[in-house]
Amino acid sequence: MPILEVTKITKQFGGLTANHNISMHVDEGSITAVIGPNGAGKTTFFNMITGVYQPTSGDIKLNGESLLKLKPDEVAKKGVSRTFQNIRLFGEMSVIENVLIGMHTHLKTNLFGIFLNLPATKKEEIEAEKEAYRLLKYFGLESLLNEKACNLSYGAQRKLEIARALATKPKLILLDEPAAGMNPKETKELTEIIKRMGEEFNVSILLIEHDMKLVMEISEHIIVLDHGEKIAEGNPKAIRTNPKVIEAYLGSAAIH
Incomplete structure (x- = not known):
């Protein structure tokens, strides 16, 4: 059962479209990753879920209840928490x-x-x-x-x-590049922590991460963004071999 449902959300800043017509969901108790090149619109996507930005169109629901028009502190009280790319x-x-x-x-x-x-x-x-x-x-x-x-x-x-x-x-925690800047030992420790975290704290996890080894090891479902649009989604195996994903990451080596 989805804890988070995102339906056709678009975010425009003047003439710039940062996210376009993105739909996805996070199943309760799951670990879902959002990946994509720099500038793909991942952080803007997180900012809409947490109330920092309001979508230009579309809807975001937590346990069936819309989060639209809620401020970040109100979204937090509904059960959504996050970390940031910059600590x-x-x-x-x-x-x-x-x-x-x-x-x-x-x-x-x-x-x-x-x-x-x-x-x-x-x-x-x-x-x-x-x-x-x-x-x-x-x-x-x-x-x-x-x-x-x-x-x-x-x-x-x-x-x-x-x-x-x-x-x-929180019911849902958003992790924005949690392994950024970590050395291999720290990343390995964090991988094990996130693996257990959902069950230990009864929380669903949505993360943005560039470390593809970590993503492929812990994620049950992966969403791929490129130029503000969703270009693929599926389990790690499907994403690893998806031609659009390989092209977006400029070669297969980047996602293995």
């Missing part, structure tokens, strides 16, 4: 504080409770810290929980950003 962490805050910030969408604590130090507020804070620690341990970051985020290695910052996105308890 966006609070560098001067600690690792655990970054994760706790991600939890604000589903915590009941308000300023009144904080100022009065109410028992219910204190209990929720303790539970939030326990959950934050569990997330950090899953990503192998538990020993760094009090370290400033800016002091982490690049690979650790990538993991922390995913942990923070998961802290919102």
Whole structure:
């Protein structure tokens, strides 16, 4: 059953069409990848799903409910979270504080409770810290929980950003080039983490990624964009041998 349904969405910026008539879906509990050359319209596509941009036409539904006209924070409250191509962490805050910030969408604590130090507020804070620690341990970051985020290695910052996105308890998480800038060892570790993540956190995954080894290893379904249009979709085997995909990537070596 699809958790996300995208129907004929188009995005125009003046005379430029960034995405044209794209339809796709993400099955609940699945890992779906969006691939394509630079400039293919992948990030614009993500930005429409998360409410940063509104489609010029078409519809986007989460569990059958349209996300159109919702602001990014409203989309997040519906159960959609994301990471970014360029890491966006609070560098001067600690690792655990970054994760706790991600939890604000589903915590009941308000300023009144904080100022009065109410028992219910204190209990929720303790539970939030326990959950934050569990997330950090899953990503192998538990020993760094009090370290400033800016002091982490690049690979650790990538993991922390995913942990923070998961802290919102999303139904669907969008990962925008999660392996970008990682070395082979870090990429291998991340591949294993993403493989298990769906079941561990009961979340469906949609990712943009240029590392085709990672994509082919973890994805159940792949969407291929080129010049703002969908040129192919299917399982990894079908995509690997699709002539249009090979042409878009300027040779078969790029997708093996």
